[in-house]
Amino acid sequence: MNHIYQHFRPEERQFIEKVQEWKDQAEANYAPKLTDFLDPREQDIVQSVAGAGEEVLLQFSGGGDSAERKRALFYPSYLEPRQDDFHLSFLEVRYPAKFVSLDHRNVLGALMSLGLKRPKFGDILVGSESVQIIAAKEAEDYIMMNLTEIGRSKVSVRKIEMTDIVQQQSEEETFSATVSSLRIDAVAAAVYKQSRQKIQPYISNGLVKVNWRIVDQNSFECREGDTISVRGFGRSKLTAIDGKTKKDKWRITVAKQK
Known part of the structure; x- marks a missing residue:
């Protein structure tokens, strides 16, 4: 398990342990284990913990291809899940x-x-x-x-x-930016083309989320793959951290929902 922890933030450790429990239950009981709805970040963690096992397999469903929040079903290899199994x-x-x-x-x-x-x-x-x-x-x-x-x-x-169910497809605009640091105030300011001074009150007032969790500290460090949302400005994904410029700034690539 330790090799999995290193890919995620310390505060996600508790959820990782819960996922391992779900997987173990499905394996021990040789029966399916259905989770509640998970946000995309939680789905990524579930996928990482589940791995490519042969005894216990994994599927997600949330009501269509474009669903964002989905339930996960851990199931033994003898079973062929149907849509009804996701309740x-x-x-x-x-x-x-x-x-x-x-x-x-x-x-x-x-x-x-x-x-x-x-x-x-x-x-x-x-x-x-x-x-x-x-x-x-x-x-x-x-x-x-x-x-x-x-x-x-x-x-x-x-x-x-x-x-x-209406399948909603969101369009994205991808662009590059440079930031002085990977702190959330610097990254959000660059992504939404605002000053850091304007973004900081949004952070302190709980209006900024990273990976669907409220972040209220300006010093919170962003990582590659993080999804960032600022109330009233929309949602973006930090798709790549491309290294540093000669002036010691970070180059980042962002996919912003239109």
């Missing part, structure tokens, strides 16, 4: 779109205020007239009974099929 629920929320506009944050806040933990639902897809939620099957009834309003708007929830 996904597909829900559509209708609201009076003529009078109200909802965004991802409104919907997420409403679900969390019901007492649901974030890993119990996957992607939230906000359209012009409805919202689609991919949830864990075990949370389906609870959401349908209790999600009656979002913000101040009354809403209704109905079940839909996986084929009804």
Whole structure:
């Protein structure tokens, strides 16, 4: 296991140990082990820990090819997983779109205020007239009974099929930049073309995430492969750290979602 730890941050060690536990359970019981929804960073860790084993195999599903958050299924080699094995629920929320506009944050806040933990639902897809939620099957009834309003708007929830889910494709713009250091304030400032002074309050106010976790220290060091988001500015991925310039600055390559 130690060789795996060195590829990840110290704060991710606890999750790595949990993943190893899931894998061991599937192996010991010779039966499938399904996880809650995982963000892409957690999926990367699961993939690394699972490796290319022969006894225990791994698949992910989150309701379509473009799904971001997915459940992982560890399963013994004799099994051929079906979509049903991921226990996904597909829900559509209708609201009076003529009078109200909802965004991802409104919907997420409403679900969390019901007492649901974030890993119990996957992607939230906000359209012009409805919202689609991919949830864990075990949370389906609870959401349908209790999600009656979002913000101040009354809403209704109905079940839909996986084929009804809108597949969202995001476009990316790739560019290079130079930064004086790999600190989050320097990298975010370069990525979003802002001054460090403007970015720093976003960090201290908990509006910046790296790999889906809030980062509130300006000195946090970014690594290759990190996904960075700043509230109101969008999301980007630090795809490469290309070494240093003659002036001792770091060259980085970034893929920014449009």
